[in-house]
Amino acid sequence: MRPLLLCLVPCYLLSAAPSAARSGARPPERPLPVISDDHKPLPDAVDMERLAGERPTEFLKECLLRYKRDVKGYRLTMSKEERIAGQLEPREVMEVAFREKPFSVFLKWDTGSRRAERALYVAGENQDRVLARPTKGWYWMAKAAGRLDHDGLAVEDVDGEAARRSGRFTIKEFGVYNGLARLLADWEAAQKKDALHVEYLGVQGVAWAANRPCWVLRRTRFLKPERDGVTEQTVYIDKETWLQVGSVAGGKDGLIGAYYYRDVEINPEFAPDQFRPAGLKK
Numbered sequence: 001m002r003p004l005l006l007c008l009v010p011c012y013l014l015s016a017a018p019s020a021a022r023s024g025a026r027p028p029e030r031p032l033p034v035i036s037d038d039h040k041p042l043p044d045a046v047d048m049e050r051l052a053g054e055r056p057t058e059f060l061k062e063c064l065l066r067y068k069r070d071v072k073g074y075r076l077t078m079s080k081e082e083r084i085a086g087q088l089e090p091r092e093v094m095e096v097a098f099r100e101k102p103f104s105v106f107l108k109w110d111t112g113s114r115r116a117e118r119a120l121y122v123a124g125e126n127q128d129r130v131l132a133r134p135t136k137g138w139y140w141m142a143k144a145a146g147r148l149d150h151d152g153l154a155v156e157d158v159d160g161e162a163a164r165r166s167g168r169f170t171i172k173e174f175g176v177y178n179g180l181a182r183l184l185a186d187w188e189a190a191q192k193k194d195a196l197h198v199e200y201l202g203v204q205g206v207a208w209a210a211n212r213p214c215w216v217l218r219r220t221r222f223l224k225p226e227r228d229g230v231t232e233q234t235v236y237i238d239k240e241t242w243l244q245v246g247s248v249a250g251g252k253d254g255l256i257g258a259y260y261y262r263d264v265e266i267n268p269e270f271a272p273d274q275f276r277p278a279g280l281k282k
Helices: 045-054 056-070 136-144 161-165 176-192
Strands: 073-084 092-099 104-111 116-122 129-134 154-157 197-206 212-220 232-238 244-251 254-266
Touching: 045 056, 045 197, 045 212, 056 176, 056 212, 176 244, 197 232, 212 244
Parallel strands: none
Antiparallel strands: 073 092, 073 254, 092 104, 104 116, 116 129, 129 154, 197 212, 212 232, 232 244, 244 254
Protein backbone atom coordinates (compact mmCIF):
# COMPACT_ATOMS: atom_id res chain seq x y z
CA MET A 1 0.00 0.00 0.00
CA ARG A 2 1.43 3.37 -0.94
CA PRO A 3 1.56 5.96 1.84
CA LEU A 4 -0.81 8.88 1.74
CA LEU A 5 -0.17 12.52 2.46
CA LEU A 6 -1.61 15.88 1.86
CA CYS A 7 -1.07 19.49 1.55
CA LEU A 8 -3.40 21.42 3.96
CA VAL A 9 -5.30 23.92 1.88
CA PRO A 10 -3.11 24.32 -1.19
CA CYS A 11 -3.34 26.04 -3.94
CA TYR A 12 -3.53 27.87 -7.06
CA LEU A 13 -4.08 29.96 -9.84
CA LEU A 14 -5.19 29.51 -13.41
CA SER A 15 -8.10 27.14 -12.82
CA ALA A 16 -10.85 29.57 -11.91
CA ALA A 17 -12.48 31.78 -14.50
CA PRO A 18 -11.81 35.52 -14.14
CA SER A 19 -14.03 36.90 -11.43
CA ALA A 20 -14.55 40.12 -9.61
CA ALA A 21 -11.55 41.14 -7.54
CA ARG A 22 -11.74 40.47 -3.87
CA SER A 23 -12.73 43.38 -1.73
CA GLY A 24 -9.71 44.94 -0.10
CA ALA A 25 -6.07 43.97 -0.26
CA ARG A 26 -5.01 40.49 0.68
CA PRO A 27 -3.67 40.48 4.23
CA PRO A 28 0.02 39.63 4.54
CA GLU A 29 0.86 36.02 5.25
CA ARG A 30 2.40 35.13 8.58
CA PRO A 31 6.02 33.99 8.30
CA LEU A 32 6.22 30.22 8.18
CA PRO A 33 7.68 28.72 11.34
CA VAL A 34 11.20 27.36 11.26
CA ILE A 35 11.32 23.67 12.16
CA SER A 36 14.73 22.69 13.48
CA ASP A 37 15.79 19.06 13.49
CA ASP A 38 17.45 18.00 16.75
CA HIS A 39 17.82 14.47 15.31
CA LYS A 40 16.09 12.94 18.30
CA PRO A 41 13.75 9.96 17.80
CA LEU A 42 10.23 10.92 16.77
CA PRO A 43 7.32 10.18 19.14
CA ASP A 44 5.51 6.90 18.74
CA ALA A 45 1.84 6.68 17.73
CA VAL A 46 0.64 6.73 21.35
CA ASP A 47 2.55 9.90 22.13
CA MET A 48 1.35 11.51 18.90
CA GLU A 49 -2.26 10.86 19.85
CA ARG A 50 -1.59 12.37 23.26
CA LEU A 51 -0.08 15.47 21.64
CA ALA A 52 -3.09 15.75 19.33
CA GLY A 53 -5.37 15.91 22.35
CA GLU A 54 -3.21 18.00 24.69
CA ARG A 55 -0.66 20.02 22.70
CA PRO A 56 -1.88 20.44 19.11
CA THR A 57 0.87 22.85 18.03
CA GLU A 58 3.52 20.37 19.16
CA PHE A 59 1.63 17.69 17.27
CA LEU A 60 1.87 19.74 14.06
CA LYS A 61 5.58 20.39 14.61
CA GLU A 62 6.26 16.67 14.81
CA CYS A 63 4.34 16.13 11.56
CA LEU A 64 6.43 18.81 9.85
CA LEU A 65 9.65 17.40 11.23
CA ARG A 66 8.87 13.94 9.89
CA TYR A 67 8.06 15.45 6.51
CA LYS A 68 11.41 17.28 6.42
CA ARG A 69 13.24 14.07 7.22
CA ASP A 70 11.39 11.79 4.80
CA VAL A 71 9.91 13.67 1.85
CA LYS A 72 11.74 15.03 -1.19
CA GLY A 73 8.81 14.95 -3.59
CA TYR A 74 5.55 13.18 -4.37
CA ARG A 75 2.73 12.43 -6.76
CA LEU A 76 -0.91 12.58 -5.67
CA THR A 77 -4.49 13.15 -6.77
CA MET A 78 -6.06 16.26 -5.30
CA SER A 79 -9.68 17.34 -4.94
CA LYS A 80 -10.44 20.94 -4.07
CA GLU A 81 -13.41 23.24 -3.69
CA GLU A 82 -12.89 26.91 -2.92
CA ARG A 83 -14.93 30.01 -2.37
CA ILE A 84 -13.39 32.79 -4.47
CA ALA A 85 -14.63 36.38 -4.29
CA GLY A 86 -17.72 35.15 -2.43
CA GLN A 87 -18.59 32.42 -4.94
CA LEU A 88 -18.12 28.71 -4.30
CA GLU A 89 -16.44 27.34 -7.41
CA PRO A 90 -17.10 23.83 -8.77
CA ARG A 91 -14.94 21.00 -7.50
CA GLU A 92 -11.68 20.33 -9.33
CA VAL A 93 -9.73 17.08 -9.44
CA MET A 94 -6.14 17.12 -10.62
CA GLU A 95 -3.00 15.04 -10.78
CA VAL A 96 -0.07 16.64 -8.95
CA ALA A 97 3.68 16.15 -9.21
CA PHE A 98 5.80 18.02 -6.68
CA ARG A 99 9.52 18.32 -6.02
CA GLU A 100 11.06 20.13 -3.07
CA LYS A 101 14.39 21.16 -4.64
CA PRO A 102 14.17 23.13 -6.75
CA PHE A 103 10.60 23.97 -5.73
CA SER A 104 8.56 22.50 -8.61
CA VAL A 105 4.82 22.01 -9.17
CA PHE A 106 3.12 20.28 -12.10
CA LEU A 107 -0.68 20.10 -12.29
CA LYS A 108 -2.87 18.18 -14.72
CA TRP A 109 -6.63 18.62 -14.45
CA ASP A 110 -8.83 15.53 -14.65
CA THR A 111 -12.11 17.38 -14.07
CA GLY A 112 -13.14 20.95 -13.40
CA SER A 113 -10.55 22.71 -15.58
CA ARG A 114 -11.61 26.11 -16.84
CA ARG A 115 -8.58 28.01 -18.11
CA ALA A 116 -5.73 25.51 -17.93
CA GLU A 117 -5.45 21.83 -18.74
CA ARG A 118 -1.95 21.66 -17.26
CA ALA A 119 0.29 24.09 -15.38
CA LEU A 120 3.93 24.22 -14.34
CA TYR A 121 5.98 26.33 -11.96
CA VAL A 122 9.66 25.83 -11.16
CA ALA A 123 11.29 28.37 -8.87
CA GLY A 124 14.02 30.28 -10.70
CA GLU A 125 13.15 28.89 -14.14
CA ASN A 126 10.99 30.21 -17.00
CA GLN A 127 11.66 33.74 -15.70
CA ASP A 128 10.06 32.59 -12.43
CA ARG A 129 6.64 32.55 -14.07
CA VAL A 130 3.85 30.01 -14.43
CA LEU A 131 3.47 28.18 -17.73
CA ALA A 132 0.15 26.61 -18.65
CA ARG A 133 -1.40 24.67 -21.49
CA PRO A 134 -4.67 26.56 -21.94
CA THR A 135 -8.03 24.99 -22.53
CA LYS A 136 -9.42 25.40 -26.04
CA GLY A 137 -11.78 28.13 -24.85
CA TRP A 138 -9.06 30.15 -23.17
CA TYR A 139 -6.42 29.63 -25.86
CA TRP A 140 -7.86 32.15 -28.30
CA MET A 141 -8.46 34.76 -25.61
CA ALA A 142 -4.91 34.37 -24.36
CA LYS A 143 -3.58 34.53 -27.91
CA ALA A 144 -5.51 37.72 -28.64
CA ALA A 145 -4.18 39.25 -25.43
CA GLY A 146 -0.59 38.38 -26.34
CA ARG A 147 -0.19 36.06 -23.37
CA LEU A 148 1.10 33.01 -25.26
CA ASP A 149 4.75 32.19 -25.83
CA HIS A 150 6.11 30.88 -29.12
CA ASP A 151 5.20 27.32 -28.09
CA GLY A 152 1.55 28.23 -27.55
CA LEU A 153 1.80 28.09 -23.75
CA ALA A 154 0.18 30.73 -21.57
CA VAL A 155 2.54 32.70 -19.36
CA GLU A 156 1.37 34.12 -16.01
CA ASP A 157 3.03 36.08 -13.20
CA VAL A 158 3.18 33.78 -10.19
CA ASP A 159 2.10 36.60 -7.84
CA GLY A 160 0.00 38.50 -10.37
CA GLU A 161 -3.56 39.70 -9.93
CA ALA A 162 -4.96 36.87 -12.07
CA ALA A 163 -3.35 34.30 -9.77
CA ARG A 164 -4.60 36.12 -6.67
CA ARG A 165 -8.15 36.29 -8.01
CA SER A 166 -8.44 32.69 -9.03
CA GLY A 167 -7.32 30.77 -5.95
CA ARG A 168 -6.93 31.08 -2.20
CA PHE A 169 -3.23 30.37 -2.62
CA THR A 170 -0.90 30.75 -5.58
CA ILE A 171 1.16 27.96 -7.05
CA LYS A 172 4.20 29.47 -5.35
CA GLU A 173 2.50 28.75 -2.00
CA PHE A 174 1.62 25.18 -2.95
CA GLY A 175 2.82 22.11 -1.12
CA VAL A 176 2.21 19.64 1.68
CA TYR A 177 4.83 21.25 3.86
CA ASN A 178 3.77 24.84 3.17
CA GLY A 179 0.12 24.10 3.86
CA LEU A 180 0.81 22.46 7.20
CA ALA A 181 3.33 25.17 8.14
CA ARG A 182 0.69 27.85 7.44
CA LEU A 183 -1.69 26.03 9.75
CA LEU A 184 0.94 25.89 12.48
CA ALA A 185 1.69 29.62 12.08
CA ASP A 186 -2.00 30.44 12.51
CA TRP A 187 -2.40 28.16 15.52
CA GLU A 188 0.71 29.50 17.23
CA ALA A 189 -0.47 33.08 16.70
CA ALA A 190 -3.82 32.23 18.31
CA GLN A 191 -2.08 30.38 21.13
CA LYS A 192 -0.05 33.48 22.01
CA LYS A 193 -3.35 35.31 22.52
CA ASP A 194 -4.77 32.44 24.58
CA ALA A 195 -7.34 31.99 21.83
CA LEU A 196 -6.48 28.59 20.38
CA HIS A 197 -9.39 26.17 20.79
CA VAL A 198 -8.69 22.79 19.20
CA GLU A 199 -10.66 19.64 19.92
CA TYR A 200 -9.25 16.22 19.15
CA LEU A 201 -12.03 14.13 17.60
CA GLY A 202 -10.25 10.79 17.66
CA VAL A 203 -9.47 8.50 14.72
CA GLN A 204 -11.73 8.67 11.67
CA GLY A 205 -11.56 7.54 8.06
CA VAL A 206 -11.53 9.91 5.10
CA ALA A 207 -13.71 8.45 2.36
CA TRP A 208 -12.04 10.28 -0.53
CA ALA A 209 -8.65 9.07 0.71
CA ALA A 210 -9.65 5.39 0.69
CA ASN A 211 -10.81 5.57 4.32
CA ARG A 212 -7.30 5.93 5.68
CA PRO A 213 -7.40 6.12 9.52
CA CYS A 214 -6.70 9.72 10.48
CA TRP A 215 -6.26 11.76 13.62
CA VAL A 216 -8.88 14.47 13.35
CA LEU A 217 -8.53 17.91 14.95
CA ARG A 218 -11.14 20.65 14.80
CA ARG A 219 -10.50 24.30 15.62
CA THR A 220 -13.39 26.60 16.60
CA ARG A 221 -14.08 29.77 18.63
CA PHE A 222 -11.74 31.96 16.60
CA LEU A 223 -10.95 35.31 18.18
CA LYS A 224 -11.87 36.83 14.83
CA PRO A 225 -12.24 35.51 11.27
CA GLU A 226 -8.91 34.62 9.73
CA ARG A 227 -7.73 34.17 6.14
CA ASP A 228 -10.71 34.56 3.76
CA GLY A 229 -13.14 34.68 6.69
CA VAL A 230 -12.36 31.28 8.20
CA THR A 231 -13.99 30.72 11.60
CA GLU A 232 -13.74 26.94 11.84
CA GLN A 233 -11.50 24.27 10.37
CA THR A 234 -11.05 20.52 10.53
CA VAL A 235 -7.86 18.72 9.57
CA TYR A 236 -7.24 15.02 8.97
CA ILE A 237 -3.75 13.70 9.64
CA ASP A 238 -2.93 10.23 8.35
CA LYS A 239 -2.21 8.00 11.33
CA GLU A 240 0.49 6.04 9.49
CA THR A 241 2.39 8.87 7.78
CA TRP A 242 1.48 11.83 10.09
CA LEU A 243 0.62 13.88 7.01
CA GLN A 244 -2.66 15.45 6.10
CA VAL A 245 -5.16 13.77 3.79
CA GLY A 246 -7.96 16.29 4.31
CA SER A 247 -8.72 19.85 5.32
CA VAL A 248 -12.03 21.71 5.50
CA ALA A 249 -12.44 25.40 6.36
CA GLY A 250 -15.70 27.23 6.85
CA GLY A 251 -17.06 30.66 7.72
CA LYS A 252 -20.29 32.59 8.09
CA ASP A 253 -21.31 31.88 4.47
CA GLY A 254 -20.52 28.17 4.65
CA LEU A 255 -17.69 26.29 2.99
CA ILE A 256 -14.56 28.32 2.22
CA GLY A 257 -12.24 25.52 1.18
CA ALA A 258 -12.20 21.72 1.12
CA TYR A 259 -9.08 19.79 0.09
CA TYR A 260 -8.53 16.05 -0.08
CA TYR A 261 -5.61 13.93 -1.30
CA ARG A 262 -5.25 10.30 -2.29
CA ASP A 263 -3.06 7.90 -4.30
CA VAL A 264 0.05 9.57 -2.96
CA GLU A 265 3.45 8.23 -3.91
CA ILE A 266 6.34 9.63 -1.87
CA ASN A 267 9.74 10.25 -3.46
CA PRO A 268 8.86 8.84 -6.89
CA GLU A 269 11.23 8.67 -9.84
CA PHE A 270 10.18 11.55 -12.10
CA ALA A 271 10.56 11.52 -15.87
CA PRO A 272 13.31 13.86 -17.16
CA ASP A 273 10.73 16.27 -18.63
CA GLN A 274 8.27 16.15 -15.70
CA PHE A 275 9.08 19.71 -14.69
CA ARG A 276 9.99 21.04 -18.13
CA PRO A 277 7.75 22.92 -20.59
CA ALA A 278 7.79 19.80 -22.76
CA GLY A 279 5.83 18.01 -20.05
CA LEU A 280 2.91 20.37 -20.62
CA LYS A 281 2.52 19.20 -24.20
CA LYS A 282 2.22 15.45 -23.63
